[in-house]
Amino acid sequence: MASPTKREDNYRHKKLRSDLVQTLREKGIRDEKVLAAIEKIPRHFFLDDAFERIAYEDRAFPIASEQTISQPYTVAFQTQLLDIQKYDRVLEIGTGSFYQSCVLAEMGARTFTIERQQELYQWVEDFFFRSKYPSIKRFFGDGFAGLPTFAPFDKILITAGAPFIPPKLLEQLKVGGLMIIPVGADGSQQMLRVTKLEDGKILEEVMGQFSFVPMLEGTNQKA
Numbered sequence: 303m304a305s306p307t308k309r310e311d312n313y314r315h316k317k318l319r320s321d322l323v324q325t326l327r328e329k330g331i332r333d334e335k336v337l338a339a340i341e342k343i344p345r346h347f348f349l350d351d352a353f354e355r356i357a358y359e360d361r362a363f364p365i366a367s368e369q370t371i372s373q374p375y376t377v378a379f380q381t382q383l384l385d386i387q388k389y390d391r392v393l394e395i396g397t398g399s400f401y402q403s404c405v406l407a408e409m410g411a412r413t414f415t416i417e418r419q420q421e422l423y424q425w426v427e428d429f430f431f432r433s434k435y436p437s438i439k440r441f442f443g444d445g446f447a448g449l450p451t452f453a454p455f456d457k458i459l460i461t462a463g464a465p466f467i468p469p470k471l472l473e474q475l476k477v478g479g480l481m482i483i484p485v486g487a488d489g490s491q492q493m494l495r496v497t498k499l500e501d502g503k504i505l506e507e508v509m510g511q512f513s514f515v516p517m518l519e520g521t522n523q524k525a
């Protein structure tokens with residue numbers, strides 16, 4: 303992964319970011335607030351130095367603990383589906399590189415994020431860019447349990463492939479709230495938009511096919 307020390311964000315990086323935003327527009331991303339956040343956040347800070355030149359290609363990259371930083375299109379697509387409004391209380395499962403968390407915070411969401419890999423949790427702890435978004439609340443734990451003490455949430459975002467919709471997360475969603483969750487087995491998931499309705503019912507809509515690393519039970523303490 304990237305060294306946690308400060309790096310520069312120069313005109314060349316900014317040009318690559320604006321090209322990436324153009325690519326995302328061409329692929330159908332319309333939410334201007336999502337595009338503005340991606341244009342602003344130096345994605346190359348989140349990746350290993352070896353990937354600096356290609357950090358702005360629209361593809362996923364390996365990070366520590368055999369995990370990945372999601373492809374920019376996937377980040378943009380999930381965030382667009384969340385329909386983020388300023389001050390929304392948002393729970394993200396799968397902090398990973400911390401990139402998606404920063405996108406949410408940049409859009410004005412009150413962001414809570416959980417990671418099950420201690421090594422990744424620690425990496426973010428030491429990451430210089432974290433001070434840019436001091437309001438993001440990070441937790442080491444199992445996303446299947448959510449954060450009951452901080453519930454309910456307006457929006458819940460799962461950034462790993464889930465075997466099913468975790469019941470505890472559904473409980474922690476406000477009535478009228480949205481959950482964006484890729485559901486399915488190994489490497490192929492259906493993106494679901496789940497709306498919690500008034501009478502305890504839920505509405506599930508399939509929004510496309512994606513590929514994520516798996517959402518796993520429990521935590522991995524190996525740092």
Ligand code: SAH
Nearest residue numbers: 371396398399402417418445461462517518
């Ligand atoms: N949002 C991340 C994407 C990381 S990939 C980013 O922007 O970089 C998915 C992440 O979900 C991995 O870091 C993985 O360790 C984590 N994960 C998988 N199952 C989890 C669980 N049950 N609870 C919390 N995190 C989990």
